[in-house]
Amino acid sequence: MTNSESNGAASTALPIHIQGLTKRYGKLHALDAVDLDIRSGEFLTLLGPSGSGKTTLLMAIAGFNRPDAGSIRFGDEEVILKPPHKRDVGMVFQSYALFPHMSVAGNIAFPLKLRGVSEKECAERVNEALETVQLSGLGERGIDQLSGGQRQRVALARAFVFRPRILLMDEPLSALDKKLRERMQIELKHLHRQLGVTTVYVTHDQREALTMSDRIAVINHGRLAQVDTPEAIYNHPANAFVADFIGESTMVPLSRDASGSLSFAGQRITDKAYEDTAEGWSLVVRPERLFLADTAGVDPEKTAVFDVTVRESVFQGETAFVLVDIGDDTELALRFGTGSAEATGGLKPGDRARVGLLREDAIVIPRERQP
Amino acid sequence: MNWWTTPASDTQVTHGDRFWLYVVAVIIMLLLVIPTFIVIPMSFSGSQYLEFPPNEWSTRWYGEYFGSAKWMRATVTSLQVGVLTMLVATPLGTMAAYALFASGHRATRAFFMLLITPMIVPVILVAIGAFYAFGRVGLNNSISGLVLAHTAMATPLVIIVITAALRSYDLNQERVARSLGATRLKAFFQITLPQIRFSVVTAALLSFLTSFDEVIIAIFVSGGANATLTKHMFSSLRDFIDPTIAAISTIMVIVSSVLLLLTQFLGRRGK
Numbered sequence: 314m315t316n317s318e319s320n321g322a323a324s325t326a327l328p329i330h331i332q333g334l335t336k337r338y339g340k341l342h343a344l345d346a347v348d349l350d351i352r353s354g355e356f357l358t359l360l361g362p363s364g365s366g367k368t369t370l371l372m373a374i375a376g377f378n379r380p381d382a383g384s385i386r387f388g389d390e391e392v393i394l395k396p397p398h399k400r401d402v403g404m405v406f407q408s409y410a411l412f413p414h415m416s417v418a419g420n421i422a423f424p425l426k427l428r429g430v431s432e433k434e435c436a437e438r439v440n441e442a443l444e445t446v447q448l449s450g451l452g453e454r455g456i457d458q459l460s461g462g463q464r465q466r467v468a469l470a471r472a473f474v475f476r477p478r479i480l481l482m483d484e485p486l487s488a489l490d491k492k493l494r495e496r497m498q499i500e501l502k503h504l505h506r507q508l509g510v511t512t513v514y515v516t517h518d519q520r521e522a523l524t525m526s527d528r529i530a531v532i533n534h535g536r537l538a539q540v541d542t543p544e545a546i547y548n549h550p551a552n553a554f555v556a557d558f559i560g561e562s563t564m565v566p567l568s569r570d571a572s573g574s575l576s577f578a579g580q581r582i583t584d585k586a587y588e589d590t591a592e593g594w595s596l597v598v599r600p601e602r603l604f605l606a607d608t609a610g611v612d613p614e615k616t617a618v619f620d621v622t623v624r625e626s627v628f629q630g631e632t633a634f635v636l637v638d639i640g641d642d643t644e645l646a647l648r649f650g651t652g653s654a655e656a657t658g659g660l661k662p663g664d665r666a667r668v669g670l671l672r673e674d675a676i677v678i679p680r681e682r683q684p
Numbered sequence: 685m686n687w688w689t690t691p692a693s694d695t696q697v698t699h700g701d702r703f704w705l706y707v708v709a710v711i712i713m714l715l716l717v718i719p720t721f722i723v724i725p726m727s728f729s730g731s732q733y734l735e736f737p738p739n740e741w742s743t744r745w746y747g748e749y750f751g752s753a754k755w756m757r758a759t760v761t762s763l764q765v766g767v768l769t770m771l772v773a774t775p776l777g778t779m780a781a782y783a784l785f786a787s788g789h790r791a792t793r794a795f796f797m798l799l800i801t802p803m804i805v806p807v808i809l810v811a812i813g814a815f816y817a818f819g820r821v822g823l824n825n826s827i828s829g830l831v832l833a834h835t836a837m838a839t840p841l842v843i844i845v846i847t848a849a850l851r852s853y854d855l856n857q858e859r860v861a862r863s864l865g866a867t868r869l870k871a872f873f874q875i876t877l878p879q880i881r882f883s884v885v886t887a888a889l890l891s892f893l894t895s896f897d898e899v900i901i902a903i904f905v906s907g908g909a910n911a912t913l914t915k916h917m918f919s920s921l922r923d924f925i926d927p928t929i930a931a932i933s934t935i936m937v938i939v940s941s942v943l944l945l946l947t948q949f950l951g952r953r954g955k
Contacts, residue, residue: 375863397862398871404863410856414878424864468860475864 326354326511327388327478329374334383336369336535343369344380345535351513352527356505358514360522361532362558367515368483370532374513375481376400387479400479403472403510407484409464411456417443417467418452424475442470445504462493469501473508480505480512486521498524519559523547531555553681556597563598563645566680575677578639580617583675590679597676600634600648606669616669621645623664635660637668720937727930734925745931755916755932761906762896762913765827769834769895774888776835777842782872784843785850786858796847800840807900810836815904825907833901838891845890849883886947893943897936 329351336344343366351357359367372378374385376397385393392400412420418439425435443449446466451459459467465485472480486494486501502525505512516522522529523543531538531546531554538558539551550556553564570576575583577596587594606618621637624644628651635647647668660666688700699706722736727745729738749755780799784792802810814833815824823829853876861871877884899914906912911919913936917929 375859377859377862396867397859398865398867400863401865402863404860406856406860408854408856410854410860412857412861412875423861423866427865427870471860471864481863 328353330386332384336380342535356512356527358522358526366535403477403480405482405485409468442474446470482514567594592680595680600646602674603647606667626660723930723933727934745927758913758916766892766896768831770892773835773838773891777839781843781846802836803840811901811904834895838894842887845887849880882950
């Protein structure tokens with residue numbers, strides 16, 4: 314399933330099994346009976362809004378907080394009572410937390426010296442690590458002589474140089490500017506493949522999570538909302554929270570038409586059968602899944618088509634964004650690639666248009682009362 | 685006058701407009717410093733009595749001080765108590781400041797206030813309290829009693845200095861060190877302590893000075909063979925006026941000034 318399982322270096326990696334993990338701060342459940350199996354060599358991202366419990370979970374895996382209940386196993390070994398320094402876990406923090414009173418090489422050698430690695434081997438492995446993060450020759454530099462991106466790489470090198478079986482990262486890229494962050498995302502992914510180490514990555518940035526992860530665990534209010542591959546999380550969100558948190562979406566309530574199919578604005582939305590429930594069902598509309606039904610050859614068997622009024626049309630560079638009114642003051646958002654000028658159809662506010670949605674693209678989720 | 689009419693900088697009023705400010709500042713500084721420095725010429729007097737300005741000059745009172753077994757014993761006591769206070773208060777205060785910093789507990793502020801009360805309570809109250817408490821357990825007139833009382837006075841200073849140093853410290857450094865395989869103690873000594881070392885030395889010098897300069901508690905709980913230099917000076921002043929006091933004062937002013945300048949210097953290095 315994951316590309317890293319085929320990697321030879323994955324023999325050093327360990328799976329993490331988390332069961333019933335609970336951490337309370339007063340009345341607040343920071344973690345509420347979390348069950349999560351992280352596969353050996355996998356890149357798993359904990360994604361959630363701030364205060365969702367993602368960092369609490371990461372710190373519990375690292376050993377910096379002691380959960381109130383539950384179990385954390387690295388492979389077959391229960392570690393919940395082990396102090397951090399015995400867990401053999403590499404860690405990268407958002408603030409880098411480099412030691413300013415040591416050189417770059419001193420920082421990277423720190424875990425090796427603690428393990429009694431000989432002076433000679435130490436130097437070799439520091440150089441090797443510097444090479445891996447493309448900082449060869451900068452070992453003698455002081456920390457204050459490095460740029461943000463270089464500091465990030467040193468923090469990384471320090472975290473993997475002692476060949477830990479598990480690598481934990483707490484929003485390591487959030488202090489970098491957008492361009493550098495995007496480059497580092499690709500580099501980190503590449504590094505992960507090279508090292509084959511089980512990696513748990515915390516972020517609140519959904520694009521970062523989608524870019525880097527083998528699997529994403531979406532977390533909210535101390536509970537896992539969904540754990541799956543980026544594609545599955547995006548295309549088949551399990552609930553309203555995930556649908557809303559990942560990607561752009563509009564959620565509208567569905568009703569039954571005369572034939573008993575789920576429908577919206579008089580249009581049958583799906584061919585699949587959904588049971589009647591007390592809450593009912595909602596349709597999640599991704600802006601890029603909608604298209605102008607005038608410009609494409611529309612197959613009415615496969616497509617739901619809506620008559621709309623254009624409210625707003627905005628050019629945003631590589632894409633254009635159009636807000637349409639479907640009647641009853643229900644608004645839908647569309648997003649087009651701007652690769653061809655005619656794709657947007659030159660829409661202006663007040664124009665009438667027809668908007669289509671392929672039934673096989675319809676995302677139907679159980680309706681939830683909004684908190 | 686050119687200086688008088690030029691502004692202090694491009695965006696400021698002229699030095700002339702500011703003149704009253706300079707006058708006030710100089711007066712205040714003199715008021716602060718003169719009482720301290722007036723003892724210096726007095727200590728070089730040839731006369732039997734404390735007088736200012738002296739009629740004749742001599743260094744005989746320095747000879748008097750260094751030649752007196754009584755004064756020397758008091759000096760040794762003061763140095764001993766000062767060093768011991770420093771050795772107890774510095775680690776104690778550092779540990780307290782670290783605990784307050786690292787715990788993140790809600791009651792941190794309350795504990796901080798509690799720990800620095802000895803600095804806020806009038807010293808005479810601490811002295812009276814210590815005197816009666818030590819009386820019960822036989823610590824009056826002992827070195828250890830005095831060290832205990834002075835430690836209570838010096839620890840709040842250490843806590844304040846170290847707390848200020850830790851404020852800009854990223855505790856994640858210690859977390860990283862622990863994840864990399866260091867025990868918590870090792871992480872503290874190898875990562876945290878080297879980065880706050882200048883502040884620790886500053887705190888140590890300040891706690892030495894707190895004890896070395898202290899007189900009120902010393903009057904109450906030190907005595908006999910273990911009387912401190914300050915206590916001896918105080919009782920000498922009461923019994924007979926003698927320029928030896930001025931000589932000792934001069935030496936103490938120099939010692940204190942040097943140590944304070946040292947802490948200032950270290951404080952800048954630590955930044």
